[in-house]
Amino acid sequence: MSLDDLYRQVILDHYRNPRRAGHLDHPDHHADGQNPLCGDEISIDLAITNGTVIDAAILGRGCSISQASASMMADRIVGMTVDDVETLTHRVKALLDIEEGDPGVDPERPGAALGDIEALAGVRRFPVRVKCADLPWTTLEQALSASG
């Protein structure tokens, strides 16, 4: 497994230029996540109207994998229904080998429908880094089940 597959250009681009970075003035949902052992942090604000994510903001610090994952996530979920966000989260966790894949996903290319997020597939070969990629998604699940 080459490092070039892990540190793909898209990962480095999101790391250095995080999308939707900051806080929302009036979030409907909010959660803070951290990996205490490595110190990665992420905070997520969500604005949700009629079951659709209409705005999202993330702020964090940590390694390129955790921060790029957060940026790609924030970029992706705006405009999606909460149900679709939950499906996406499940697919990303399947991509990271954290959860069983669902039958609708091509096992050869589990990230095919995920766009930029597919770049996270390289993390699977680096088991100690999977938790970095997963942190934003687990925090997103917490945000969805919490209020602002």
Added chain:
Amino acid sequence: MDLSRVRSDFPILERRFDGHPLVYLDSAATTQKPVQVLDAVEDYYRNHNANVHRGAYRLAQEATEMYEAARTKVARFINAASPNEVIFTRGTTAGINHLAYGWGLYHLKPGDRIVLTTLEHHANVVPWQLITRHTGAELAYLPITKDFLIDTSRVADVIDERTKVVAFSGMSNVLGSIGPIAELVAAARAVGAISVIDAAQLVPHMATDVQAMGADFVAFGAHKMLGPTGIGALWGRMERLVEMEPAEGGGEMIRDVDLYESTWADVPHKFEAGTPPIAQAIGFGAAIDYLTAIGMDAVRAHEMDVTAYALERLSEVPDLTIYGPMDPEVRGGAVSFTLADIHPHDLATILDQSAVTVRAGHHCAKPLMKVLDVPATARASFYVYNERREVDLLIEALHEARRLFGVA
């Protein structure tokens, strides 16, 4: 010191990852173990295993003698006045906790001050925070200078008449800085405070004479000095040990037990409740024999050479920042650094692909990370088995990291 002979004593150094020989640069976290230590542990379990201080039979007598012989080796290694001043603990953390709960709990009161420094490992911060809750004592901190040393110019302000404990690192696990032992011990004594040295990084790397240092307590662990995990030592001056209470009760530490009260065994056994880590103590003794055979002055000289070389080579890497003193005379072999905007965890992953192992993170020193204003650093740390060639491999891997991250 014959480096190739030393290296041949460490079987793990023959390991390869994807064809790359292991370059072990994380000895500040834990050191590798020579065959002499592995053999001593195995010999105990194969040929001498029995509980200590209990059996009336000869096998138990052997085990007890081997365990107590290890205590004597530790005492000689640090020039303690008596083996009875050496308490076996689970490690440095356990030693400081024992001190906090065995001495601090009984001698501190509201308004008293515990002085620490901002470069401490969590093991020398959190136990004291816990003890302030029980006693009402307060914490105060000596800062560090821009040169990454404990700031002795602030001693007169911080170590005042209220101070009852001055506890500080003998050698920083992050910066490498050697603590100003003489100054802080004298300042503590001048106000009637006890002085405590977190020597987790000091005793493994420099000849240590606890009587010459003059402190009241010195804590360290075996696994950072070629020995097994799960064993360490808390040395205390005898007059302090007799005024310390046991932090743990149970078997072995008693003189007599009644239904409602008990009396304690003598120092040091009153501090060693339960069956101790016997094999680990014997392995600890073997590690001390190994280091003694090389000679701690030779160990220190070798580490200074490798550290000086590492500091020089790291300084040549563009966009690399070193956190710690640049003079090998005032520091040990733990070298922290960051490289451009590459997060230390990414750096550690990249280096690991060349089997170069460094630690990345806060190094259990979060207050220090805040002082340095970084979330984390990468740290390479050197010991008796490391060589300049390994520093070269580290540097090569750092250049690969720059390429991967497109650092111009």
